[in-house]
Amino acid sequence: MGKYFGTDGFRGEANVELTVEHAYKVGRFLGYYYGKDHKANIVIGKDTRRSSYMFEYSLVAGLTASGADVYLLHVTTTPSVSYVVRSENFDCGIMISASHNPYYDNGIKIINGNGFKLEPEVESLIEEYIDSESDNIPFATKENIGKTTDYAMGRNRYIGYLISLATRSFKQVKVGLDCANGSASTIAKGVFDALGAKTFTIHNEPNGLNINTNCGSTHIENLQKYVVDNGLDVGFAYDGDADRCLAIDEKGNIIDGDLILYICGRYMKERGELNNNTIVTTIMSNIGLYKALDELGISYERTAVGDKYVFENMMANNHSIGGEQSGHVIFSKHATTGDGILTSLKIMEVMLEKKSKLSDIVKEVTIYPQLLVNVRVKNKKDAKEDPKVAEIIEKVADELGDNGRILVRESGTEPVLRVMVEAKTDEMCKKYVDMVVGVIDNQGHTLC
Template identity: 70%
Template structure:
């Protein structure tokens, strides 16, 4: 974790934490860094936040001032920037988005030429330039000054790529899409319409202030009601930059990332296309997923929380499917990052090829009740390694046996210990979470509010 760049880019409230000056300097550095041996080509995408426009212009100004050409995809998804960068020989890509955060936040995510998150050492160099550690950079002059290029064609090629992945027409399928008033608004409906679905769309009218506002994957209850009201076959909800997808079955029941991993993993395994018969999950995946996998002989890996860690494991081991409960799902044959619209297409492939409803495809997974509570502490490491806390965790694990599990971990971004229990009932979860939190408090480890 750097000073400005966290696990998901440089993010914060627009013009408070993340300013236009920051964006300009990010552009200045990247234009210079990639332009030392040739004229740099860098592609920029943005979500629908009002502040995305000023950051787009500031980044473009910095890039062109350093001599780079800036290609503007305009409103598009994070995975589309990743796709365009790696398929069209750009030096890097930049996505302006704060994902599922409220409209007043924004972020700058830098993507390398392979379509992955930019290496930490490059982000550190950008931070040093922002802070004046590396001194001033030369400005381009005369014919060396860069230009901006309208590159909506790149987004259109990405849409064509998505459409090309479908194995069957979606004719006669009634599908609901919740575009979160975000990036998916410019893409999702076009894809499903082209594939023949009868498409019903909500939260598809962004005004710069309504992104993620009571809609999208973080407010899935809206789509649940919509699917039931319209009697749809399935629904898909995206987040602000459309790199995650949460589905809803025909009964209005949530199909989260764990269920997507199960149904897609099982289908790929039956097809002989699941490398190592293994899916990659994080430690937050539900115990019910693992028990269902055990029954069908599907193996699984566990990583730390974060799609970055999932992807690293997949690349290191050649796995093709991985993701998070939150709906970041990576199909590495087709993408280098979580892609919400791609995920919905892969779910549709399973529905169409197996000729089964979404509810039927997920019925073998019994999701265990899960309770997560955060405790603000004075020192995370001290709290986590406290002998009395460790004893309490061991006692809970022993009491739960194979019918549940406890996970206690440090937050990566806050002075917080997260205590999570999965068990047969909500009451058992509550009892055991409080049991551990009581010990943390009794040991004097909780921060004074």
């Protein structure tokens, strides 16, 4: 990761860690970089944060000053930007969003012309330009100055694409949608209504300050209650930019990313659509998922945490589905990024084709209790490699055997060790996490 760009773009508190000057310089560089041998065409989408408008205008100023023509999708989802870029031959796309973060954060995600996340080497060039004391990028003049175009039609084409993927009508199905007061507010209900569902929405009234606030996939308990109280068949919760989806069955149970991989992966295997008979997961996926896949004879691969790494593995090996517990699920036939609304349509397809309730589809999977504790430490590497810490980790792993696991990993952005244990009971999880955290503390690694 670079100075500004992490695994999911340039993100931070608006006008503190990510400023309008940063956005302007990102725009200046991208307009220049993609416009070396032709007039660059760049599309921009944004979520509902108040600061998204500020960053949109700043990016547009930088881009057009460097000669690029800019097309505005307005409030839309991250996957829609990716779709429009690759289907309509834009040089790149920009999504202004901090995903599931609070409203006061924001971010700039850059998508290359193939609909993938921007190459690290280009991110490094942007960072060099941001930090440079002299501006060596020429300004466009006269007729070469870029123009800005309202491009809401691009978002509408994406909506049409989603609708075209449905295999059956959703008529008479009662569906609840938690739009997180974010990007899904402009798209999700329209898609489900067009497919005939009886659509019920919550947190669908963004005001610039309420995105992700006690709603959406990070506060799933609201949708759980709503589905049960209103007798709905299924519910779907998205995050701020709608690249994640978690589901709720008719009983109010959470269907997380691991269970979604099971549901869709099994269905794809039955239909001969599971390339290489393999699902791509991350190291945080639950042991219960792996045991269920073993029973089905489905193989799996594990990557580092982050949908970026999941997608890289999928592309390198031609796998058709992969994702994370958090609800980032990628269907490589249809998208190049996690797409929450697409994921919900795929779950609906399985329910309708099997004529089954969601709770019945996952009844054979036993998800193990999992406890994750973040330990703030003085030095992540020193703490993790301490012989006493390594010894207790090995001891816990031996005691858990095949009926659990322990994972201790360094945070990529904070002075934190993440200690995670899965076991048969919550009590066992706490016991083993406490053992490891206790040793880290006793060895003097913990920050006061």
